[in-house]
Amino acid sequence: MRRRTFLAALPATALASPLLAQTESPAQKSPGQGGAPAPDQPLPKRWDAGEPRFVRPDVQAGDRPFGASFASRTAAYGLSGAAGTAHPLATQAGIDILKRGGSAVDAAVAINACLGFLEPTSCGIGGDCYAMLWDPKARKVVGLAGSGASPRALTLDIVRSRAKGGALPPRGAVTVSVPGTVDAWWALHQRYGRLPWAEVLAPAIALAENGAPVPDIIAWYIRSNLAAFVSPGAGVEETANAIRTYGLADGKGPKPGAVFRNPDLARTYRMIAEGGRDAFYDGPIADTIERYFRRIGGWLRRSDLAAHHSEWSEPHKTDYRGTDVYAIGANTQGIATLQMLNMIERFDMGEAGFQSPEALHWCVEAKRLAYEDRARYYADPHFADVPVEWLISKDYAAKRAALIRRDRILTSVHPGQAPSQGDTTYFSCADRDGMMVSMIQSNFRGMGSGLVADGLGFMFQDRGQLFSLSDGHPNIYAPGKRPFQTIIPGFACKDGEPWMSFGVMGGDMQPQGQAQIIVNRVDYGLEVQSAGDSPRWHHEGSSQSMGEDSPGLPATGLLRLETGVPDRAKAALADLGWTIGEPDGGFGRYECVEHRAEGRDRVYAAASEMRADGCALAF
Structure with missing residues (x-):
């Protein structure tokens, strides 16, 4: 648009702004911005195999006949339920749970368990979990914090001795705090679940056993995370388990479309399906976790796990x-x-x-x-x-x-x-009774600490990196304390x-x-x-x-x-x-479920x- 035409279209108040008085200067645009070729480089003619992106800044998306010009698609509409997640198979699992009469909480737990297998770069039962939901009976928004505390055996002096540049390192056992996810699932299901606990976890168990192709972005993140864990100076005490769990044939991780299976995680999910949250926090899984961290010189213990509970x-x-x-x-x-x-x-x-x-x-x-x-x-x-x-x-x-x-x-x-x-990872779902669940779950930075306990099939979070080490700061590290959460x-x-x-x-x-x-x-x-x-x-x-x-x-x-x-x-x-x-x-x-009242219909x-x-x- 020419400057004269553009200015004529603006309200008079906007013209008074010094920001809107600017004109575009090509010299101010960074060469190659957005991954685009620099001005003196030829534009690519085709997308070559192996290239992560095909960038043509002179080509825009196709024209949609309705809606915003930059919109990628239309929202999905329904009367009985909805779900939006970071993986199509997780979304399908949530919808299936809803169709079988499950609540939005049942669907959310099923989705999260599936994503722990499908999207290990973002989440898993080694991390923490938070939720807000609309309770249609109480007619209010309810919150749940599933955030684990630091190990009680890990002192501030030990943490400071492991610090780099005045901050905790990004990986390794010193960053591991108690995983809060499984207890959060259990607390939500105990209050709002309709289907049996084991039935809610069944889709994730089947996926982990049978396998699924890995989408492009997730495959790229797995490979980059594994490379970081084994790089010189990474500080991860033990990487063989992570490589065995996620490395596939070449030990470097899946390529786009490769089929990934995680039988260890399926076995862990089965123990949780049969024994509930206690199997994780005060049972066989807790025993395995303690043995592993003692073996590698870490600090997380069964007593830390047993003391954990989510907070409404x-x-x-x-x-x-x-x-x-x-x-x-x-x-x-x-x-x-x-x-x-x-x-x-x-x-x-x-x-x-x-x-x-x-x-x-x-x-x-x-x-x-x-x-x-x-x-x-x-x-x-x-x-x-x-x-x-x-x-x-x-x-x-x-x-x-x-x-x-x-x-x-x-x-x-x-x-x-x-x-x-x-x-x-974030996901949202809603059911036929009007319950809507907003849930987020994470291992913090990428896949997490780099540590996978023997035979369990999931990685522990590195959330502890976000503690402060400054005296007097409210977020300073302390044993048994929850770190700042993003x-x-x-x-x-x-x-x-x-x-x-x-x-x-x-x-x-x-x-x-x-x-x-x-x-x-x-x-x-x-x-x-x-x-x-x-x-x-x-x-x-x-x-x-x-x-x-x-x-x-x-x-x-x-x-x-x-x-x-x-x-x-x-x-x-x-x-x-x-x-x-x-x-x-x-x-x-971003994921979102919107509720609309259309007459008597939801x-x-x-x-x-x-x-x-x-x-x-x-x-």
């Missing part, structure tokens, strides 16, 4: 322009979503316009301010007094939002002063009725992604699928960090923009001073992520 909680919420958005508190980053939205609400996002540089600038600055508080205050509330109500208050948000300037970047960002007194389910209601069970996977991207979904839906009217297909931004770097940021970032961090963000917005943001980074695929993965609309290998189905 009342989620926190905020009102964003008439929509109630919920978040789990506890030791998660969930309230960062609420903090961001409270600040964004102070700006006229609708007037600025969809994907405008002004709107993007406001959102990124809100993220920077919220994440300073995240690094300063978020922690296990059993060990620290986290000022949650103050952090998510509208008054505090107004003060923080007042710091955001329209014409410049905040050069010095600090956490607020509290008053006196701290890689993932995994957060999302939920939103309207007028006292459930609206969206949703989530965006991906470490520190999760609150950023959740806020973008809410803004896309509430401020810009996008429907459930196009809200996820919309180009995203991801800001990395804060003056304070929970350990996930790369070293050497600019003072204002690194702002990564997906290729689909308009060129004029990229140029204007660069002119404002943002350091624009290459798209790196770290923009999260309609579900299920959406899935176009950036990954999953799908959404409804019936």
Whole structure:
């Protein structure tokens, strides 16, 4: 579009913004941005075998006759149930459980168990699990925190002796905390399950025994994770079990489409199906885990497992322009979503316009301010007094939002002063009775610690890496303490009725992604699928960090923009001073089930992520 035509289409108030007064400058666009060939390189003519991507920046997606121009597909609609997951076979398993009369919780547990086999790069029973759900009988949103604590035999002195650069290493036994997933499944099923426990786990057992082809992205991640575990200086005490479990024929992992089986995991699932959560935490699996960690010099013990129990909680919420958005508190980053939205609400996002540089600038600055508080205050509330109500208050948000300037970047960002007194899979499903489950589960960084106990078929999480080692910090490491958690389910209601069970996977991207979904839906009217297909931004770097940021970032961090963000917005943001980074695929993965009232009918609309290998189905 010519500049004259573009400016004529803008409202007068938008023209006053210094951001929207910018023109696109080709010199400001990074060569090869988004993996594209540099300007002096010829464009590829065909997709050669073995190449991970086929990039033609001059070619756009086909034209859909209805809906948003950037939407990948339409949501899946149904009257009786819906599910959206990161793998088609997991989605099918969830739908099958619902069709057999299972509750949304039955479907969620079945889905998660399947994904532990199908998507070991993101989840598994060696990790933690969080859920929010709409309880149609109680008519409210309920939260469950399935987060495990650090081993009691692992002291702060030992942890500090293993630290690198003042932080815990990313892999190995020192990062392993108690896996909370199986107990979370059990707690959910005991309260809300309809089908027998063993029947819920049956689909995952069958998949693990019979095998399934590995999708392209998951295969790529398995191979890259295994390569990292065995690299020099990786610090993983034992890798033979991981290679035997996931390596396939060449020991390096599956190639796209290769059939993967995990009989060890099938056997472990059978023990859990027969013995319930106690088989894992106070039975034969716990015995195997203790023997393994003693053998490799680790610290996790059966007593740590036996002491673990999930916690039911009342989620926190905020009102964003008439929509109630919920978040789990506890030791998660969930309230960062609420903090961001409270600040964004102070700006006229609708007037600025969809994907405008002004709107993007406001959102990124809100993220920077919220994440300073995240690094300063978020922690296990059993060990620290986290000022949650103050952090998510509208008054505090107004003060923080007042710091955001329209014409410049905040050069010095600090956490607020509290008053006196701290890689993932996501899925959503819904049933015929109106129950909606928003569930997220993770081993933290990639596949996890690199450690697989003898004959169990799953990897332990490396969640402990997110502990702080600074004296006086609310998230400082302590034995028996839960580390700061990145995994957060999302939920939103309207007028006292459930609206969206949703989530965006991906470490520190999760609150950023959740806020973008809410803004896309509430401020810009996008429907459930196009809200996820919309180009995203991801800001990395804060003056304070929970350990996930790369070293050497600019003072204002690194702002990564997906290729689909308009060129004029990229140029204007660069002119404002943002350091624009290459798209790196770290923009999260989204799943959502939306509830709609159509007269006397309940309609579900299920959406899935176009950036990954999953799908959404409804019936």
